[in-house]
Amino acid sequence: xxxxxxxxxxxxxxxxxxxxxxxxxxxxxxxxxxxxxxxxxxxxxxxxxxxxxxxxxxxxxxxxxxxxxxxxxxxxxxxxxxxxxxxxxxxxxxxxxxxxxxxxxxxxxxxxxxxxxxxxxxxxxxxxxxxxxxxxxxxxxxxxxxxxxxxxxxxxxxxxxxxxxxxxxxxxxxxxxxxxxxxxxxxxxxxxxxxxxxxxxxxxxxxxxxxxxxxxxxxxxxxxxxxxxxxxxxxxxxxxxxxxxxxxxxxxxxxxxxxxxxxxxxxxxxxxxxxxxxxxxxxxxxxxxxxxxxxxxxxxxxxxxxxxxxxxxxxxxxxxxxxxxxxxxxxxxxxxxxxxxxxxxxx
Amino acid sequence: xxxxxxxxxxxxxxxxxxxxxxxxxxxxxxxxxxxxxxxxxxxxxxxxxxxxxxxxxxxxxxxxxxxxxxxxxxxxxxxxxxxxxxxxxxxxxxxxxxxxxxxxxxxxxxxxxxxxxxxxxxxxxxxxxxxxxxxxxxxxxxxxxxxxxxxxxxxxxxxxxxxxxxxxxxxxxxxxxxxxxxxxxxxxxxxxxxxxxxxxxxxxxxxxxxxxxxxxxxxxxxxxxxxxxxxxxxxxxxxxxxxxxxxxxxxxxxxxxxxxxxxxxxxxxxxxxxxxxxxxxxxxxxxxxxxxxxxxxxxxxxxxxxxxxxxxxxxxxxxxxxxxxxxxxxxxxxxxxxxxxxxxxxxxxxxxxxxxxxxxxxxxxxxxxxxxxxxxxxxxxxxxxxxxxxx
Ligand code: SF4
Numbered sequence: 001x002x003x004x005x006x007x008x009x010x011x012x013x014x015x016x017x018x019x020x021x022x023x024x025x026x027x028x029x030x031x032x033x034x035x036x037x038x039x040x041x042x043x044x045x046x047x048x049x050x051x052x053x054x055x056x057x058x059x060x061x062x063x064x065x066x067x068x069x070x071x072x073x074x075x076x077x078x079x080x081x082x083x084x085x086x087x088x089x090x091x092x093x094x095x096x097x098x099x100x101x102x103x104x105x106x107x108x109x110x111x112x113x114x115x116x117x118x119x120x121x122x123x124x125x126x127x128x129x130x131x132x133x134x135x136x137x138x139x140x141x142x143x144x145x146x147x148x149x150x151x152x153x154x155x156x157x158x159x160x161x162x163x164x165x166x167x168x169x170x171x172x173x174x175x176x177x178x179x180x181x182x183x184x185x186x187x188x189x190x191x192x193x194x195x196x197x198x199x200x201x202x203x204x205x206x207x208x209x210x211x212x213x214x215x216x217x218x219x220x221x222x223x224x225x226x227x228x229x230x231x232x233x234x235x236x237x238x239x240x241x242x243x244x245x246x247x248x249x250x251x252x253x254x255x256x257x258x259x260x261x262x263x264x265x266x267x268x269x270x271x272x273x274x275x276x277x278x279x280x281x282x283x284x285x286x287x288x289x290x291x292x293x294x295x296x297x298x299x300x301x302x303x304x305x306x307x308x309x310x311x312x313x314x315x316x317x318x319x320x321x322x323x324x325x326x327x328x329x330x331x332x333x334x335x336x337x338x339x340x341x342x343x344x345x346x347x
Numbered sequence: 348x349x350x351x352x353x354x355x356x357x358x359x360x361x362x363x364x365x366x367x368x369x370x371x372x373x374x375x376x377x378x379x380x381x382x383x384x385x386x387x388x389x390x391x392x393x394x395x396x397x398x399x400x401x402x403x404x405x406x407x408x409x410x411x412x413x414x415x416x417x418x419x420x421x422x423x424x425x426x427x428x429x430x431x432x433x434x435x436x437x438x439x440x441x442x443x444x445x446x447x448x449x450x451x452x453x454x455x456x457x458x459x460x461x462x463x464x465x466x467x468x469x470x471x472x473x474x475x476x477x478x479x480x481x482x483x484x485x486x487x488x489x490x491x492x493x494x495x496x497x498x499x500x501x502x503x504x505x506x507x508x509x510x511x512x513x514x515x516x517x518x519x520x521x522x523x524x525x526x527x528x529x530x531x532x533x534x535x536x537x538x539x540x541x542x543x544x545x546x547x548x549x550x551x552x553x554x555x556x557x558x559x560x561x562x563x564x565x566x567x568x569x570x571x572x573x574x575x576x577x578x579x580x581x582x583x584x585x586x587x588x589x590x591x592x593x594x595x596x597x598x599x600x601x602x603x604x605x606x607x608x609x610x611x612x613x614x615x616x617x618x619x620x621x622x623x624x625x626x627x628x629x630x631x632x633x634x635x636x637x638x639x640x641x642x643x644x645x646x647x648x649x650x651x652x653x654x655x656x657x658x659x660x661x662x663x664x665x666x667x668x669x670x671x672x673x674x675x676x677x678x679x680x681x682x683x684x685x686x687x688x689x690x691x692x693x694x695x696x697x698x699x700x701x702x703x704x705x706x707x708x709x710x711x712x713x714x715x716x717x718x719x720x721x722x723x724x725x726x727x728x729x730x731x732x733x734x735x736x737x738x
Pocket of ligand 1: 301
């Protein structure tokens with residue numbers, strides 16, 4: 001069973017753990033390295049098999065805080081996130097236990113015996129799934145009544161896993177980076193080993209966009225690229241948009257694979273397959289990026305005050321790119337007629 | 348052009364309007380603004396440009412400032428900050444924000460052809476739906492969580508102040524905005540979502556399913572439904588063949604398709620063929636357009652928004668940004684209830700460039716072009732809306 005100790009990043013607990021020769025403690029330490037190294041190398045053997053193995057997470061977070069490499073942190077947290085989701089859907093967790101686990105993450109999800117569905121308070125639902133794309137995560141498609149979303153287990157598992165991610169990052173942020181070196185001193189060799197593996201893994205590559213002009217990109221595409229560089233995991237629809245967009249404007253597939261290497265859940269084989277699929281090299285169907293309206297309703301539009309995005313005629317990210325290119329080719333009329341249209345306050 | 352106007356760019360009508368506003372603000376009933384010291388305050392003066400990033404320790408301080416400066420418009424932030432007076436957003440340190448709904452004529456289809464009174468009525472209908480159907484109904488908020496205001500202009504503002512709301516991200520707020528707008532449906536996904544529904548159907552899916560049942564129950568007995576059929580199929584012949592098909596028994600079920608379609612619940616969505624799906628898509632559109640709320644989406648998703656201060660005057664109408672108790676929402680009439688009572692006791696003289704008629708304060712006026720002596724509140728409204736000038 002998962003319990004609150006997964007976020008116990010208390011300095012004293014870690015010191016105790018590292019100072020002990022107890023076999024159990026030794027296993028926890030070993031699991032923490034295996035978890036991080038497995039996330040780094042995409043190794044199937046992460047050392048996390050049971051929820052009990054998650055007791056290594058606090059130490060893993062301390063090590064990650066020390067290494068301070070956002071891609072590695074995201075990858076590790078995402079690995080645990082996926083483990084939790086699989087576990088909750090695995091049939092090993094009863095409905096009552098799921099209610100209990102939700103409370104471990106400060107959620108108040110209940111099971112309605114009569115209707116055999118779970119009830120999630122709407123605020124907990126939207127604050128945790130808003131970043132996931134797909135119709136099944138949108139509030140309009142839910143059975144919403146008097147503040148409760150009535151749904152099945154897979155959606156509950158999604159809400160819990162997303163809550164886990166937020167809380168894991170909060171626990172990570174709560175660790176004082178200046179204290180890490182001293183606290184982790186007893187295991188400095190293992191930590192160094194992780195750092196060396198990180199250096200040789202190549203997940204920190206600088207992306208060369210080649211002939212493609214970044215400054216012409218719409219805010220959404222720029223945001224996806226920069227999120228990926230910061231190690232934030234992109235929702236599927238954002239990746240799809242990014243790949244189809246870059247393809248349409250002429251980026252070749254190997255450069256795209258390079259670009260995706262910075263993604264926290266990068267898997268070369270899968271990424272190459274997906275890119276080849278979207279760009280029509282596998283199925284002969286070449287996909288186009290979605291329209292702005294689709295991105296907007298999936299929270300993937302970042303137009304803000306951008307003058308071009310706020311034009312009524314702008315319907316598509318590619319249209320943005322072509323417009324900007326045209327404008328830059330004719331500097332004399334550059335941005336003519338483009339005004340800020342968004343209202344700053346209300347009348 | 349008058350001398351003041353020529354010298355200072357100030358027109359006399361505006362100066363007079365400002366004097367009248369000052370009378371109101373000198374005995375201002377202090378607005379009940381919670382956590383005032385954590386909010387950013389902004390003003391648009393009568394003459395000059397907007398000031399933002401102000402903060403006040405209490406309502407007395409704010410009141411004093413307002414009665415001295417007499418702005419044309421006053422705003423406060425829906426957000427609470429640690430340092431509301433900082434100029435750079437990041438430095439303000441955001442602590443949370445109310446969830447705001449702005450319902451305004453700009454978003455009502457056909458508003459440009461309506462009179463001000465018609466607009467107010469139409470926006471009120473949407474506000475009513477927002478409060479009672481969506482916020483108190485589906486979203487499950489309680490009356491104490493809502494603060495409703497007449498905006499002073501052409502609509503209403505609804506503020507949600509429940510604890511779980513404050514920390515919501517902009518994305519999470521967009522989920523709620525899309526929900527009340529019925530935004531983001533696709534017929535194919537909706538059908539899929541219908542099939543995944545528990546026995547207790549609710550929310551938009553229930554609204555749409557009810558309408559599907561209604562449609563197949565009344566079919567060609569309703570004009571609206573007949574229109575849907577003719578939109579989908581075009582000719583009478585095609586419509587009859589569609590209806591004929593509906594009356595056939597479903598293979599392996601010993602029941603007519605139309606009977607399944609007339610029954611509430613998810614079963615019908617298994618049996619929809621291409622034509623049924625076309626009809627379904629039209630029914631979906633009609634439910635959305637009949638039952639959605641037209642809100643200004645960017646206001647709801649913005650977690651740093653400035654919004655009109657309760658009890659302040661709207662500079663372009665002279666009406667009060669009036670708090671409305673939910674019990675009184677039905678009977679609320681902005682053109683009676685949002686007037687400044689003190690102003691109605693004095694008469695003022697205005698010059699109308701053309702004939703003009705409207706109801707205000709319960710009286711219907713049919714005014715002729717030229718000089719008119721009118722109750723102060725109505726005169727202020729006419730001048731603030733730029734329909735007339737003071738003389
Ligand atoms: S408006 Fe369109 S192009 Fe601009 S950020 Fe949004 S989705 Fe991208």
